[in-house]
Amino acid sequence: MTWGKHGHGPRGYHHGNLKEALVRAALELIAEKGPAGFTFADAARWAGVSPAAPYRHYRDRDALLADVAKRGFDEFAAALANAWNDGRPDPMSAFDRMGKAYLAFARTEPAYYSAMFEAGVPVDSDPELRDAGERAFGILRGAAERLVALMPAQGRPPALMVALHIWSMTHGIASLFGRGDAARRALPMAPEELLEAAVLVYLRGLGLPEGTTTG
């Protein structure tokens, strides 16, 4: 089982790490041709095994896709948490950093992002998938709570609503313009700029004290 993880070339009768190889194959193929653009047999071929082998690890293609989505949410949550860094040095700059990390994830991991949000994977198909998604959103929600706490106690908006608004805006930008993809529209500015401006306007609309940004 210690033999090479890097998927290419014959390894003997047993692959040794086929499940991981299938996930990587799915990511490669999704990045190439979209979530609908690969088959179970493609993934098997990419991993160098027979078309029947994947069935030992996943019930069907959708199960593989769901696993990819789950892993994506895990990495996504880690990336967001890392960028947020518990609100240091201050919530506003940390929040801005997290927004950029969101867009960066969508751009650098389009395959994960597609599997997570655009592949039509039913979130309830797997409790682990749902939990992973909830954990990722939890990072954003925690950050929104910290932001809302900066505001005077009266007139504070619900943190959940703020989190949903920011999530929707960020996902909207990532989904419409976030990737160089031929399926996306061109934009007269960087998605990051568009998002930063939107968040600044939105937070101003919430009455968040000015002067807390770091520029």
Place this chain on the structure above:
Amino acid sequence: MTWGKHGHGPRGYHHGNLKEALVRAALELIAEKGPAGFTFADAARWAGVSPAAPYRHYRDRDALLADVAKRGFDEFAAALANAWNDGRPDPMSAFDRMGKAYLAFARTEPAYYSAMFEAGVPVDSDPELRDAGERAFGILRGAAERLVALMPAQGRPPALMVALHIWSMTHGIASLFGRGDAARRALPMAPEELLEAAVLVYLRGLGLPEGTTTG
């Protein structure tokens, strides 16, 4: 051979209106199982013709999907224009109505919406498709211009940016929560409420004069 499976009368050897029937078939099947969940052969079967017949009208499945997307943008633009109604009786209430129309379109025409935004159809594959998309966005952009014009001349934000922000937010909500779909997340409120709140906060952040809403 089994003519008229779906009550679309038997025509004899020639169907008579196969192209339209294929589009309707695609919409039915997308609504049922997602943009990836139908095949060219499925559409043919649904229309009651042989699997080879669709090739007379579309080069492949993607071409059919692109046509569905184009028609979707046309209907979408019409729905938005109708809701906007040239900004009557006042831009704010018309804008709010247009946002609701956007979400309503995503909910009542999920098949069109999927084909337009989530099926991975390359927008440049067909100039007509791109133009149809641009026309739809043009409605939103025109509305944003009217809204921006309500603001004092100094400090007016670029209307294009406002349009992109609103589009992103609305698409984000529609995409994440807009349909009862099992692939979407549940929400503690109606998407329309979430959107209306977001737009109000955003416009307040732009400094749009209060008291112009119709409540």
Place this chain on the structure above:
DNA sequence: GGCGCGATGTAAAAGTTCTTCACATGGAGT
């Protein structure tokens, strides 16, 4: 050290779908 068992992978086969090909049909225009 050897045995056997469970996990993992293969080969083959049946059923379905994709796509193209030659051919059939019938409506439109002369």
Place this chain on the structure above:
DNA sequence: ACTCCATGTGAAGAACTTTTACATCGCGCC
């Protein structure tokens, strides 16, 4: 009425899916 040609059919080869019986290997157990 005849011819053209857009439109639809059937058949065929290739690919994908999924199952089943079989092969191989790692690992625990004596």
